[in-house]
Amino acid sequence: MERLSNRQLTISKLFILLSLILLATGMVWGILGGLQYIIPGFLKGFFSFEKIRPLHVSSVVFWIILSSIGCIGSYIQEHTTKNLYSLLLFRIQFLIFFISILAILISYCFGIFGGREYWEFNPILALPIAIGWILFIINFIKSIGSLKKQPVYVWMWLTGIFFFLFTFLESYLWLFPYFKSNIITDMTIQWKSYGSMVGSWNMLIYGSSIFLMDKISGNKTYSHSRIAYLLYFTGLFNLMFNWGHHIYTLPTHGYVKHISYIVSMTELFILGRIILQWKNTLSSAKKNYHLPAYRFLIVADIWVFLNLLLAITMSVPAINIYTHGTHITVAHAMGTTIGINSFLLLALIVDIFQLNYRNDNTIKKSLSIGFWITNISLFIFWTSMIIAGILKAKWQMNITQIPFSSMMLQLKPIFIVIFVSGTIMSIGFLLIIFSLIKKQILSFKIN
Amino acid sequence: MFPDKQKAFFATILVSTFLIYTTYIYTSLPAEDKVPLNEVMAGKKIWQQLNCNACHQIYGLGGYIGPDLTNAYSLKGPAYIKAFLQNGTASMPSFKLTNKEKADLLYFLQNIDLSGKADPRTFTINYDGTIEQ
Ligand code: HEM
Numbered sequence: 001m002e003r004l005s006n007r008q009l010t011i012s013k014l015f016i017l018l019s020l021i022l023l024a025t026g027m028v029w030g031i032l033g034g035l036q037y038i039i040p041g042f043l044k045g046f047f048s049f050e051k052i053r054p055l056h057v058s059s060v061v062f063w064i065i066l067s068s069i070g071c072i073g074s075y076i077q078e079h080t081t082k083n084l085y086s087l088l089l090f091r092i093q094f095l096i097f098f099i100s101i102l103a104i105l106i107s108y109c110f111g112i113f114g115g116r117e118y119w120e121f122n123p124i125l126a127l128p129i130a131i132g133w134i135l136f137i138i139n140f141i142k143s144i145g146s147l148k149k150q151p152v153y154v155w156m157w158l159t160g161i162f163f164f165l166f167t168f169l170e171s172y173l174w175l176f177p178y179f180k181s182n183i184i185t186d187m188t189i190q191w192k193s194y195g196s197m198v199g200s201w202n203m204l205i206y207g208s209s210i211f212l213m214d215k216i217s218g219n220k221t222y223s224h225s226r227i228a229y230l231l232y233f234t235g236l237f238n239l240m241f242n243w244g245h246h247i248y249t250l251p252t253h254g255y256v257k258h259i260s261y262i263v264s265m266t267e268l269f270i271l272g273r274i275i276l277q278w279k280n281t282l283s284s285a286k287k288n289y290h291l292p293a294y295r296f297l298i299v300a301d302i303w304v305f306l307n308l309l310l311a312i313t314m315s316v317p318a319i320n321i322y323t324h325g326t327h328i329t330v331a332h333a334m335g336t337t338i339g340i341n342s343f344l345l346l347a348l349i350v351d352i353f354q355l356n357y358r359n360d361n362t363i364k365k366s367l368s369i370g371f372w373i374t375n376i377s378l379f380i381f382w383t384s385m386i387i388a389g390i391l392k393a394k395w396q397m398n399i400t401q402i403p404f405s406s407m408m409l410q411l412k413p414i415f416i417v418i419f420v421s422g423t424i425m426s427i428g429f430l431l432i433i434f435s436l437i438k439k440q441i442l443s444f445k446i447n
Numbered sequence: 448m449f450p451d452k453q454k455a456f457f458a459t460i461l462v463s464t465f466l467i468y469t470t471y472i473y474t475s476l477p478a479e480d481k482v483p484l485n486e487v488m489a490g491k492k493i494w495q496q497l498n499c500n501a502c503h504q505i506y507g508l509g510g511y512i513g514p515d516l517t518n519a520y521s522l523k524g525p526a527y528i529k530a531f532l533q534n535g536t537a538s539m540p541s542f543k544l545t546n547k548e549k550a551d552l553l554y555f556l557q558n559i560d561l562s563g564k565a566d567p568r569t570f571t572i573n574y575d576g577t578i579e580q
Contacts, residue, residue, distance in 0.1 A: 037512060040537035048540050049512050050501035115495025117509060148451060155454070180491070181483045183562050185476040187506060192472065229449040233457050240465040248578065249570070250506045251563035252477070261577065317578040321567045325507030325515060396567050404514040405536075 009444055011090045012077075015070030016349055017440065018098060019063045020433045023342070026059030027426040034419035038412060047109075054108050054120035061118065062101050064341050065164075068204040069093075069136060071348040072157055075211050076143050079154070085142035089135045096132035100125055118194060119171060126172055133165050151214075151223035152232050156207030159236060163200035167193045188252045195243020201341070203235065209297060209344045212351055216294060217284075227273075234269055242267075245315040249324055257317065264315035271308050274301065292367045293356050296347035299375055303339025307332060310386075322397065328389030335382045338425075343374075346432060353440055366435035373428030380421040388414045483558065490555025493548050502539065506565045512538060517565035520556045528553060 033052045036042045043052075077084060084090055104121040107113075114122045140161055144154060171193035173179045174186050210228070214220050222228055244260025274281075281301060288294040310332055314323050323329065350356060355363055388411050395407045494500070502513035509515075519528060532549050535541030544552070563580075570578045 036538060044538065044540060049510065049538060050498040050540075053501040053510050054498065111498075113496055113498040115498045115500060117500055120498060120501065152449075155458075181488065182477055183505075183559055187508070188472070188476055191508070192469075224448050226449050229454065229457075233461065236458075236461055240461060241468070246508070247506070249565060249567065251580070253472075253475070256472070258577070316576045318572040318576045321570050321572065321578050324567070325504055325511075325565075327511060330511060399568070 010074070011087060011094055012070045012073035012352065013440065014094055015066050015073065015097075016352065017437060018094075019066035019070060019345075020349075020437055022059045022066065022101070023063035024430055024433050026056055026063055027429060029056035029059060031419070031423050031426060032056075034415070034422050037415040038419055050113075051108050051111060054113070055105060057118060058101075058104060058108070058120065060337060064201055064205070064337065064345065066097065066101075067345045067349065068160075068201060068208070069097075071208045071345065071352060072140070072204060074352045075153075075208055075348075076140065076157075078215075079211065080143060080145075082143070085139050089139045093132045093135045093139070096128050096135075100128040100132070116171070116174070116190065123172060123175060126168070130165065130168060133161075133168065137161055137165065151210075151220060152228040153207040153210045153214075153223055155229075156203045156210070156232060156235075159232075159239075160200045160203030160207065163196060163203070163239060167197035167200060171197065184250060184252050187250055188247060188256065191246040191250075192243050195246050196239050198336075199235070199239030199242075203239070205341055205344050205348075206235070208348050209300075212293065212348055213297065215351070216288060216291065231270060231273065234266055238263060238267060242315070245320065248317045248320045261315065261317055264312065267308060267312055267315075271305070271312065274305050274308075291356050292364060292371075293347040293350040295368075295371055296343045296350065299371070300340050300343040300347070303335065303343065303378075306382075307335045307339060310335065322393040323389060325396065326389035326392040327385045328393070331382050331385035331389060334385070335378075338378055339382070342429075349436060353436060355436075355439060360439075363435055363439050366431055370428045370432035370435070373431070374425050377421045377425035377428060381418060381425055384414050384417040384421065388418065484554060486551050486554040487558045490551035490553070490558075493544075493552055494555055497542055505559055506563075515565055516556060516559070517563075518560050520553070520560035525553050525557075528556065 029052055032043065032047065033049060033056055036049050036052065047055075073084060073090060104125050107121055107125070112122055113120050114125075119126065140157065144150070144158070147154070147158075171190065173189050173193075179189055180186055210223055214223050241263040242260050244256040245264050248257050248260075281298065285294070285298045310328075314320050314328065314332065350367065355367075391411055391414070392407065395401060401407075499516075500509040502510045504511070504515040505517050507515060529549055531539070532542065532544055532552065570580050572578055
C-alpha cells in the first residue's frame with residue numbers, strides 16, 4: 001500500500017503539499033484584493049483587480065481540488081487495503097496538474113485571460129486539466145473494482161469524479177458558436193455547469209469526511225445506513241437540478257428557475273437533520289475534542305449550518321432579488337469554500353499526515369491556536385460581508401440611487417473590517433499550513 | 448443497510464432525468480433569432496481577453512469591485528462608455544484600445560442591453576416567493 005507510514009513521501013501527499021502551498025499563496029492574493037477595495041488603484045500598474053481576482057480564486061479552487069484528489073488517493077488505498085491501480089498514472093496526473101496550474105497562474109500575471117468567471121485562464125490550458133482528470137477517473141474505477149456493497153463514500157467519490165469532468169467540459173461549450181452567440185444561452189449553460197461543479201467537489205470532500213468519521217468512530221454502520229444514502233441522494237438531486245438559483249434574474253426559461261426554487265428547498269431536509277442531530281453531535285464532539293482532526297470536522301458542521309441557512313434563504317427568488325449581485329453572494333462563496341470545504345480538508349490532512357494521535361504538543365498547540373484564530377475571524381469576515389451586501393441591496397433597490405462610487409465609499413468602513421479580519425484569518429491559516437508542512441518535511445528527514 | 452438494488456434504482460432514475468433535462472436545455476434555449484454581428488462577437492472576445500468580468504457584473508454575475516454593466520448602454524449611452532474605456536478610473540485601467548476595439552465592445556454591450564433588464568427594481572414579487580418582470 002502506498003501509505004505505509006507517515007514518513008513516506010507519497011504521491012497523495014505531494015498533491016496535498018502542493019495544495020497547501022496554493023492555499024497559502026491564494027490568501028495573499030485575497031488580501032491584496034481586499035486592499036484594492038479600500039485603496040482604489042493600489043498596485044494598478046502591475047496587478048490590478050482583474051489579475052488579482054483570478055489569481056486568488058484559481059489558487060484557492062485548486063487548493064480544494066488538489067487536496068481532494070490527494071485525500072481520495074490516500075483513502076482509497078485505506079479502503080481497499082491495496083495500492084492504487086496505477087501509481088504511475090497518479091504520478092503523471094500530478095505532473096500534468098502541477099505544470100498546468102503553474103502555467104495558469106503565470107499567464108494571469110501577464111494578463112492573458114480566457115475571461116470566464118472562475119476558470120479565467122486561456123481555454124487551451126483546460127485541456128491538460130481535463131486529460132489529468134480522465135487519468136484520475138481511470139485510476140479510481142480500476143482501484144475500486146465493483147460497486148457491490150460499497151459504503152456511501154465510494155458512491156460520493158464516484159459521483160464527484162464523474163460530475164466534475166462533465167461540468168468542466170460543459171463549462172467550455174461556449175467555445176461553440178451555437179452556445180456562444182446568444183448571451184442568455186451562454187450564461188445559462190455557464191451557470192448550469194458551475195452550479196453543478198461546486199456540488200461535485202462537495203461530493204469528493206463530504207465523501208472523504210464520512211470516511212474519516214467512520215474511522216474515528218471505529219464502525220462503518222453509518223456509511224451503509226439508509227439515512228446516509230438518503231442524504232447522498234438529496235445532495236445529488238440538488239447537484240443536478242438546483243443550479244438555476246444562480247440566474248433568477250437572467251431572462252432565460254421560467255421552468256429552469258421554478259425547478260431550481262423547488263429543488264433548493266429540499267435542502268431543508270439536510271438542515272433539519274443537522275438540528276435534530278445537534279445533541280448527538282455535541283456529545284461526540286466532547287468525547288473526541290482532543291483529536292485535532294475531529295475539531296475541524298465538527299466546526300465545519302457549524303459552518304454547514306450557517307451557510308445552508310444563508311443558501312436556502314438566498315434560493316427564494318423573492319429574497320434573491322435583493323441579495324443577488326451583492327457581497328452576500330461573496331459571503332456565501334467564501335463562507336462555504338473556507339468554513340466548510342477548507343476546514344473539512346484540513347481535518348482530512350491532519351489525519352493523513354497522522355498527526356491525530358501523536359503526543360506532540362507543539363503541533364497540537366499550533367493547530368489549536370490556528371483553529372481558534374481562523375474560526376473567530378472567519379465569523380467576523382463572513383458577517384461583515386453580509387452587512388456590506390445588505391447595504392448594497394438597499395442601494396440597488398433605492399429609487400433615487402446615489403452614484404456607484406459614492407455607495408462604495410460609504411461601505412469603506414466595512415471593507416476595512418473585511419480586510420482586517422481576512423488578514424487575521426490568513427495568519428491563522430498560515431500557522432496551520434506551516435506547522436503541517438514543517439511536520440511532514442521533518443518526518444521525511446528522519447526517514 | 449441500504450440494498451444495492453435500491454441504490455442502483457435511485458441512481459439510474461436521477462442520472463437519466465438529468466441527461467434528459469440537460470439535452471432539453473441544450474436544444475431549447477433561446478436559439479439565435481438573428482445571427483449576431485461579427486462586431487458583437489469581436490466585442491465579446493475583447494471583453495473576455497481583458498477580463499472585464501472580474502470587476503463588473505452582467506445580470507449580477509461577476510466580480511463586485513465595479514458596477515453592473517448589463518444596461519449601461521441604454522442608461523449611460525455610448526459616448527459615456529467610450530470615455531470610461533479611454534480614460535479608465537481610479538481602479539479601472541485605461542486599456543489602450545484602438546477605435547475598432549472600442550466600437551466592438553460597444554456593440555457587445557448594446558447586444559447585452561437588448562437581451563433584457565437586470566435592474567432588481569424592475570421585478571415584482573409574488574406571494575409564493577417567485578418573481579416576475
Ligand atoms: C481559505 C481562504 C479563502 C478561500 C477558499 C476564498 C475563496 C474565494 C472565492 C470562491 C471567491 C469568489 C467569490 C464569488 O465569486 O462570489 C473569492 C473572492 C474574493 N476573496 Fe476570497 N477566499 C479566501 C480568503 C480570502 C481572504 C483572506 C481575503 C482577504 C480579504 C479574500 C478576499 C477576496 C476578495 C476581495 C474576493 C473578490 C470579491 C469580488 O468579486 O469583488 N479571500 N474568494
